[in-house]
Amino acid sequence: MRAVIQRVSHASCTVDNKITGEIEQGLLVLLGVEEGDTKADMEWLGQKLVNLRIFSDEQGLMNKSVQDIEGNILLISQFTLFAQTKKGNRPSFIRAGKPDIAKPMYEAMGDYLSDLLGKPSQLGIFGADMTIDLCNDGPVTIIMNTKDKDNF
Template sequence: MKAVIQRVREASVSVDGKVVGEIGEGLLVLAGIARDDTEATLRSVASKIVNLRIFEDEEGRMNRSLLEICGQLLVVSQFTLMADCRRGRRPSFTDAAPPEVAAGLFERFVEILREHPCKVETGVFQAMMEVRLNNWGPVTIILDSADLLAPRRGKPEPSEFDKTS
C-alpha cells in the first residue's frame, strides 16, 4: 500500500460535479492498494497516519498527531500510486490490486480509520473524481507499507573482514 498524506486546512472530493466528501482541518489521504496488501498492512498504515506528529504545538513544532488535534480525514482511492515507471514511457500498474480486490481492501482501510475518534470522509471507489484542497504548510508525506513493515535500517553487522583478531 502506498499513501500520500497532505495536511490540509480543508479538502473536498466531487464526482460528476457533486461533493461526495469534505473535511475541515486534517489530512487528505490518497491511498493506493497493492496486490499483496493484507489486514496487517492496512492496520499498520492506518495507525501511522492517525499518529504521525505533523501538526504544530503551541511552540510551532510538529509535535501533535491527527488524533491529538481532533482532525478530520478525507480518504481517496488512487490506484495510480502503484505505478511502476522503471521501463518505457507508459506506467505499469501490475503492482496494484485488481479492482474487485482493491475495493474490499479500501473499504476495510476506511473502516479501520473509522475505529478512531475522528471524522472520516471518502471519495467514490473507481470514479473519476475532482479533489480540491487547501494545503497547510504545505506538509506532504509519502508512506509505503513496504518501508513500514521492513526492518529498520541501522548500523550493519560487521562482516568477517571488519573483525580484527
C-alpha cells in the first residue's frame, strides 16, 4: 500500500455533485493498493495513520496525532499512486491492485480507521471520478509505502 497523507484544516470529496465525505481538521489520505498487499500491510499503515504525530501541540511542535486532537480522516482510493513513468510519457498502472482486490482492501481500511478512531472515517467512492477539495495545513504532506517499512 502506498499513501499520501496530508494534514488538512478541511477536506471534502464530491462525486456527481454530491459530497461523499467531508472533514474539518484531520488527515486527507490518498490510498493506493498494490497487488500482493495484505491485511498486515493495512493494519501497519492504519496504526501509523492514527498515531502519526504531525499536529501541533501548545508549543507549536508536531507532537499530536489525529487521535490526540480528535480529528477525522478522509480516505480516498488512488490507484495512480502506482504510476510507472519510466518508459514513454503515458503512465502504466500495472502495479496497482485490480478492483476485485483493491476495493475490498480500501473498504477494509476505512472500517479499520473508523475502529481505531472510535468514529466513522469519511470516504470517497472507489473507482469514481472524484473531486477533492482541501486546505493543506502547514503544508504537511507525507508519503508512506508498506513495502518500504524500514524507511517509514
